[in-house]
Amino acid sequence: MGIEIDVLNGDASWKEVEPLYEAIWPPHVLAALPWGDMRFAHADLRVLVRDETDDVVCHVGIYRRIVIWDGRKLSVGGVGGMMTRQDARNRGYASIALNAAIHTLKEERSIGCGLLFCEPDRAPFYIGRGWKAFDGEILAEQPDRGRIRFDVLTPLVHDIRRAPRQGVIDLCGLPW
Numbered sequence: 534m535g536i537e538i539d540v541l542n543g544d545a546s547w548k549e550v551e552p553l554y555e556a557i558w559p560p561h562v563l564a565a566l567p568w569g570d571m572r573f574a575h576a577d578l579r580v581l582v583r584d585e586t587d588d589v590v591c592h593v594g595i596y597r598r599i600v601i602w603d604g605r606k607l608s609v610g611g612v613g614g615m616m617t618r619q620d621a622r623n624r625g626y627a628s629i630a631l632n633a634a635i636h637t638l639k640e641e642r643s644i645g646c647g648l649l650f651c652e653p654d655r656a657p658f659y660i661g662r663g664w665k666a667f668d669g670e671i672l673a674e675q676p677d678r679g680r681i682r683f684d685v686l687t688p689l690v691h692d693i694r695r696a697p698r699q700g701v702i703d704l705c706g707l708p709w
Contacts, residue, residue, distance in 0.1 A: 536626070537583040538633050543576035543594065550579060550592050550616075557616045565669040568685040572676055574598075574707040576614060579679045582626045591617040591626035597641070600648075603700040610638035612649040613709035623708050631662060634659070639693055647691030650708060656687050666690040669699040673708040683708050 539546075557562045563569035576594030584590045596611030612634050617627050648667075651659060660666070667690045673683035683704070690697055 538578040539581045542577050543579050546579045560698035562641040574709045580630045582630050584632045595634050601703040602697050607645045608643045609648045611709040645695035646693050649689050650686035653687050659689050664691050670701045672703040674706050
């Protein structure tokens with residue numbers, strides 16, 4: 534038996550992802566990160582990659598959102614929460630999950646582009662898979678601070694039907 538890829542409802546599949554999240558982002562690790570105190574949106578869908586033993590070894594969340602880009606509405610497919618179990622890294626699971634997420638977004642005819650946020654040192658991984666830098670400003674909501682400039686992670690876009698490369702994107706909600 535090889536690997537399995539599932540695209541599941543975000544809320545319903547959280548219990549399967551939670552152990553992976555807790556292993557990768559325990560409280561003491563989050564506390565040391567510049568984005569560790571941020572509130573993030575819950576995924577609408579989740580791509581789960583399972584190994585030969587049926588364990589979840591990799592995850593990426595998919596977020597559907599209407600954002601405002603330079604004053605115009607744009608339907609984006611957010612990609613976030615990319616995680617690969619420590620002992621399963623460097624086997625291509627993240628690329629498989631990312632490809633499945635992009636494929637899912639492309640099937641939704643209304644999605645204009647993909648949008649993700651990552652640590653600066655992770656950007657080359659995504660750029661090597663067709664993502665492009667977004668050189669502009671991102672605005673997001675935070676429950677305790679209202680609308681803020683979201684600049685703690687690097688924004689990247691994936692062309693689906695539109696290609697925003699600069700300007701201002703208001704996420705109209707929590708980041709992912």
